[in-house]
Amino acid sequence: MVPGNKEMAQEEHLQSKLINILRIEGVHLWSPPYTSNNNEAGPAVKELAERLASKLGHDFIEVEKKLEEIRVNSVQRGEAKRIYKSTGVGVLIVILSSGFKQDRKKTLSTEMNITGKQLISKIAELCNTKESCIKLTVNGRLVNLEKTLDEQNIKHNAKVYVIKLMLSEEEAKKEAEKTCREQVEGKKNVQKKDRIKKGLEILSLREEYVDPDIIPCLEIADQTGKPIKIPPDQKKALVLAMGLHEKGRSLLKRKQYDMALLLLVEADEHFCKCGEDLLNTVDNYAVLQLDIVWCYVQQEQLSALEDAEKKLKRCKECFEKCYGTGQERLFNIKGSSGSEKVLFLRLHLLYGILHYLKGDGNRSYTDIRKAEELYRELYVDNSSVTILTELGYTEQEARLALRACDGDVNNAAEHIQRRREEKAAIKHEEREKRRHRNDAINTLAGMGFSKHAAAVALSRANGDLDKAFQVLLDNPDLLALADPETSTVSVSPESIEKLVYLGFDCSTAESALRQFRGNIHLATQYLARYRGNLPSGLFSPSMDHTASMEPASSENSHDSAAAAESSSHASEESDLMDTELVEEIIADIPEHEEDYLDLTLEEEAELIAKYKSYIENSQTAGT
Numbered sequence: 001m002v003p004g005n006k007e008m009a010q011e012e013h014l015q016s017k018l019i020n021i022l023r024i025e026g027v028h029l030w031s032p033p034y035t036s037n038n039n040e041a042g043p044a045v046k047e048l049a050e051r052l053a054s055k056l057g058h059d060f061i062e063v064e065k066k067l068e069e070i071r072v073n074s075v076q077r078g079e080a081k082r083i084y085k086s087t088g089v090g091v092l093i094v095i096l097s098s099g100f101k102q103d104r105k106k107t108l109s110t111e112m113n114i115t116g117k118q119l120i121s122k123i124a125e126l127c128n129t130k131e132s133c134i135k136l137t138v139n140g141r142l143v144n145l146e147k148t149l150d151e152q153n154i155k156h157n158a159k160v161y162v163i164k165l166m167l168s169e170e171e172a173k174k175e176a177e178k179t180c181r182e183q184v185e186g187k188k189n190v191q192k193k194d195r196i197k198k199g200l201e202i203l204s205l206r207e208e209y210v211d212p213d214i215i216p217c218l219e220i221a222d223q224t225g226k227p228i229k230i231p232p233d234q235k236k237a238l239v240l241a242m243g244l245h246e247k248g249r250s251l252l253k254r255k256q257y258d259m260a261l262l263l264l265v266e267a268d269e270h271f272c273k274c275g276e277d278l279l280n281t282v283d284n285y286a287v288l289q290l291d292i293v294w295c296y297v298q299q300e301q302l303s304a305l306e307d308a309e310k311k312l313k314r315c316k317e318c319f320e321k322c323y324g325t326g327q328e329r330l331f332n333i334k335g336s337s338g339s340e341k342v343l344f345l346r347l348h349l350l351y352g353i354l355h356y357l358k359g360d361g362n363r364s365y366t367d368i369r370k371a372e373e374l375y376r377e378l379y380v381d382n383s384s385v386t387i388l389t390e391l392g393y394t395e396q397e398a399r400l401a402l403r404a405c406d407g408d409v410n411n412a413a414e415h416i417q418r419r420r421e422e423k424a425a426i427k428h429e430e431r432e433k434r435r436h437r438n439d440a441i442n443t444l445a446g447m448g449f450s451k452h453a454a455a456v457a458l459s460r461a462n463g464d465l466d467k468a469f470q471v472l473l474d475n476p477d478l479l480a481l482a483d484p485e486t487s488t489v490s491v492s493p494e495s496i497e498k499l500v501y502l503g504f505d506c507s508t509a510e511s512a513l514r515q516f517r518g519n520i521h522l523a524t525q526y527l528a529r530y531r532g533n534l535p536s537g538l539f540s541p542s543m544d545h546t547a548s549m550e551p552a553s554s555e556n557s558h559d560s561a562a563a564a565e566s567s568s569h570a571s572e573e574s575d576l577m578d579t580e581l582v583e584e585i586i587a588d589i590p591e592h593e594e595d596y597l598d599l600t601l602e603e604e605a606e607l608i609a610k611y612k613s614y615i616e617n618s619q620t621a622g623t
Contacts, residue, residue, distance in 0.1 A: 008300070009357065010614060014058060015066050016359025021052060022070070029071035030078050039075050041068055077157060080109075088112065090156030094123060097258050097299055099164030102127070104300075112156065117145040123162060135163045135262050140292065140307040142265055161301060163258050234274050241270035245288050249596065252291060261295040264288060279318065286318035287343065287596055293350050297607075308354055315347060339404050339597045345374040349604055356611055365615050372608050375601060377406075384409050388416070396598050440465045444472070448519030453478040473529070495520050504532050 022029065029035065033044035049064035056063070080091040094106040108126055110119065116136070120143070124131040136143040138154050138161070154160075244267035251260035271285050279285045289311040296304045323340065352367035380402045387409050388398035393416050401412035401419075437458065443465060444454035449472055456478055461467035472478055491513045498520060499509035504527050512523035527533075592598070 009611075010618075011066070012357045013359055013361075013614070013618065014056075014062065015070065016357060017056060017361075018052060018063070018066055018070060018359075020359050021055075028074075029067070030074040034071060035075060041071060045071060080157065084156045092119075092154075093157065093159045094126065094162060095159055095301065096127060096162045097164050097261075099258050100127065100129075100162070108160075112149045112154070115146060115148055116143040116152065119143065119149060119160075120145065123160065127162065129164070133165050135165060137161045137163065137261075137265055140265060140268065140304075140311065142262075142269065159304075161304065163262050165258065165262070234278060237270045237273035238278065241267045241274065241288075242284055243267075244270065245284060245291070249291060252295070255298075257295050257298045261292070261299060264292050264295060268292065283319065283322045283340075283343075286315045286322065289315035289318070290343065290346055290350065293354075294346070297350065297353060305354065305357060308350070312347065312351055312354065319343070319347075339400050339594055341374055341378055341403065342597055342599045342601065345371050345378060345601070345604060346599070348374065349607055353607070353611060356614060361615055361618055364611070368608060368611050368615065371604070372612070375605060375608060378403050378601065381407065384412070388413060396592055396595070399598055399600075400592075400594050437463065440468065444468060448516035448522035449478075491518055495523075499524065499527065508532065 021027075027034070027048070029045070033042045034048070036042050045067055046064060049067050050060060052058075052067070053060040053063040077091075084090045088111060089109055090112045092108045092110060094108050096102065096104045096106070098104075106126060108122060110122055114122075120131050120134065120136055123136065124134060127134070138152070138158055141152075143154070143160070144152055244263045248260045248263035248267060251257075251263065267288055271279065271288065293308045293311050293315075295301075296308050301308075327340070348367045349371040352364045352371060354364075355361075355367060356364035380399050384402055384407065385395055385398040388401070389395055391413060393401075393413070397416045397419075398412065401415040402409070405411035405415050440458055440463070441451050441454045444457065445451050447469075449457075453472060454468065457468040457471040457475075458465075460471050491510055495513050495518060496506060496509050499513070500506050502524065504512075508527065509523070512527055513520065516522040516526070
């Protein structure tokens, strides 16, 4: 799909129209009289071209050339299918991204029982590049390197899209320098993707008791800005999905489409691990489908029509569930649907491009016209933006508010102020909730429980401190949830002697004191509750229960001190790396919750004009 390339877009439109007519008329170009026994074109092809050129109002030579292309491809597919059935060797259509400076479409003959890693090796050789510099997608999914093609449902004649992991820069350098640069850039982009994923994994595992005002963490909110309670089993997948989506969107803004598409496709995979109810609560999944198809358009992926259609259909269904069929749910929540209309503009526009490339001019015109109507409705006058910025509001706030208020400057100013107050109130309310929760966690931690265990108990008790304490007493398995910073605990001999004096076994007394960080009252309470024994599974794997209270020899003491110092340095370096990774993620996450709605619509206006002219030219030609 090449929005800026009139020739290619119109060629795809003509080809689709011809294929549709051939299908309706039952014409088989791979059979006589159109194809001879030696697979050459028969004279009937020329006669067919003359008839269809007249019918469609197209140039005869163009139609004949396109029919011959369709015929040759049909013959080749038939031959490849015959070979596949007899030998098991299939053919894959390899489509290269715009980062490659070579023929964009290739074919690869291969067994279908090979792994994804073997496939990427074959394609790297086919494209004369390094395996580390490319990623593969099929039907909008990343190819798994460990599984076979059959296991991934990659069949004969499938289309494999090759994403180049490098930023195209100079092209006039020597070949050796160019190869070296490609390898370096490819590795950098792979490392960048890995760093992004690692940073998001760190954020997804941040505990509930973490104070976001002190330690960076991610909160997922609904359309009003209120945090959403995420099921623990889905939290990691959702944070990874939304984080990768945000990073992909930031690359889209910088027009780094290859890397953006790679992150967006992986985000799609993580979204699929979330429950249906969760996906219907927020519109992120629908917006992701739009962004992926937008990448297809910018990346000239003519081979992705089928996947683009599926994604746009999924997007439309998700919008209806999230916003309501007529956006009534959105209106009830936010009081308007103006800002979100930019998403529907893009949806209609992409549908219009899709239908045009599939040869359906009438449906394309209908969608392009809808997109144009929305563009006129959502166009923001620069003078209105200037008035609002002079009042102290940001350009982004101004654009979003003007669209939400149908361009009325006064209403827009009130809208911005109201939204600021609402966000401040929500932020204050959430900060108070966190403060009360942290107070409760600290209270339980003061009794000897870990903060991790206290947070889990409070969640089970819906924030009730007394009930949380009872949960901890009734569920000794929670005590295994230790805090990283308290994994090493020193226990005094005097405390052990006190418990032994009360009749408890020495080693059991020591274990209980270590588990409760030296709190003798809590250790006594649990030992008494369980009649001198501690339940199995109580101990955290990170606790060193075999540590001795005996003083170490000077040699052992020196070795231990050196090991401790080394461990401390390693821990500090790891913490510093984690901080850097998280800061890289946070830097690309926009502060405004409606950033994804703040489209300038300049690219959309250009596409509307281009495809409108294509359709009008086609109608003038007789279609």
